[in-house]
Amino acid sequence: MWSFIVPAHDEAPLLGATLDALHAAARDAGFDYECVVVDDASTDATAEVARAHGARVVSVAFRHIAATRNAGAAASTGERLCFVDADTLVNAALLRAANAALDAGAAGGGCAVRLSGNVAWPVRAFTALLMQAFRWTHVTPGCFVFCTRAAFHATGGFDESYYAAEDVVFSRALARIGRIAILREAVHTSDRKLRTFGVLDHFRLMLRFALGGRRVLRSRDALALWYARRRH
Template identity: 30%
Template sequence: MPNKNRSISIIIPVLNEELCLGELLHHLAHTSTPTHIREIICVDGGSTDKTLKIAAQHGAKVVSSERGRAKQMNLGAELAEGEILYFLHADTFPPKNFDQSILKAVEGGFMAGCFRMKFDTKNLFLRFFAWFSRVNLLLCRGGDQSLFVEKQLFEKTNGFNEAYHIYEDTEFIGRLYKNAKFKVLPDYVITSARKYREIGVLKLQFHFAVIHLKKYLGAGPEELYRYYRKNI
C-alpha cells in the first residue's frame, strides 16, 4: 500500500468550465481514496459562468488568479498543502485508483510523471497519436496526460514559466526530465477531443506539430503564442 504519510493536492486551472467540471469532481471522488487526497484546488482565471459555484458545491477549494494556465497552476502549487502536486485539466478524467498509482510511483523513486492518454473519440487519427503517450520521451508529452510532481521538486525547478501562454506544460516537463526520473504510468486518462471537434482534427494536429517544431528550433514564448492566436 502507498505511504499514508504522503498526500496529494489536485490542482485544476479553470476558466468557464461549467460543462465538464462537475462531472470531473464527481469522478475524482469515486475513483480515489479520500485519505490520499489532501485537497482539490480549482484555480479560476476569471470565469463568468457557473464554474465557481460548481466547484464549491463539490467541496473543492476555489482560488482566484490572473488568467493564464501557468500563473493559475503556480498559484495552486503555492497554496497546496499536499506533498505531491497533481495537475489536471478540467476535461481530463484520471483512471480508477489514480492516487494509489501516483503514490506507488513516488515511493519507487519517480518524483514526477504522468499517465498514458486516450481521447474520448473513436477517430483513428487521434487514437494513433494518443498511442504515443506511452513513450517516455519529451516529444510525446503534453498537459492532457495530467502531471504529478513532488512539491519539493516543483519548487526546486521553479514551477511553470509564466512567460508561456501556451506550451507551458511541455516546457516545464522538459525541465523535470533533466532533474528527476520521470514515470509514464500504464493506466490511461481520458481527455476530451472537443478542441479537435471545433477546429478540425488534421488542421489542429498540423498546427500543434508546427508549434513543437518552432520550439525545437528556438522560438520563444511570445512567438509561439502569436502563431497559436493566428492559427488556432
C-alpha cells in the same frame, strides 16, 4: 497529503464530472487529499460548480496556463501535487500508480491519455503513438502531471514565459532533478479540441511553430487551440 490542482477557464459544463471522478478515485485509493480549482477569469459558473462539487476555489485573472497552475500550487497544502485538466477523468488505479512511483523515488511524472468521444481510429492510433513517444522522451502530457512539492520548488514551477507547452518544459526540468515516471495507466480527456479546430487549424499551428520556433509559444496570439473558446 495529495493536492489536486485544476486550472479552469469557463469550464462549468465539464468541471463537475472531473471533480466527482477525482473525489471517487482519491477516496478509493485511500488518500488524504484536497481539490483546488484555480478559476482563471471565467465568465460562466465555473466557481459555483467547483464549490458545489467539493473544491476550494482560487480566483485569478491571468489567462495564462503556466501562471494559473503555479497559483494553484502556491495555494495548495499537500506534499504531493497533481495537476489535472478540467476536462479529464482520473481513476483510483492511476492515483495508486502515481503514489507508488513517488514512493519509489520518482520526482514526478505523467500517464497515458485516451480521448473521450467519437474519435476516428486514425486519430486514436496517432494518439497511441504519441503517448509512446512521450514515454520514450519522458514528457508528461499536461492533462495529468504529478510531482512532489519539493521537486516542484526545485524546478521553479511552470515556466511562465510560455503560454503553451509549459507541461513539456516542466517535465524537462523535472528530469534534470530526478526520475520521471510515465505511467501506463491512463486518463480519459475530452476530444473537444478536435471538434473545435480542424485539420487545417492544427496544420497552421505546426507551420507557425516550424517557422517561428519557441517564440510562437511565448504569446497567446497564435495559440487559439489553447485560448479560444472551445466546443463542449
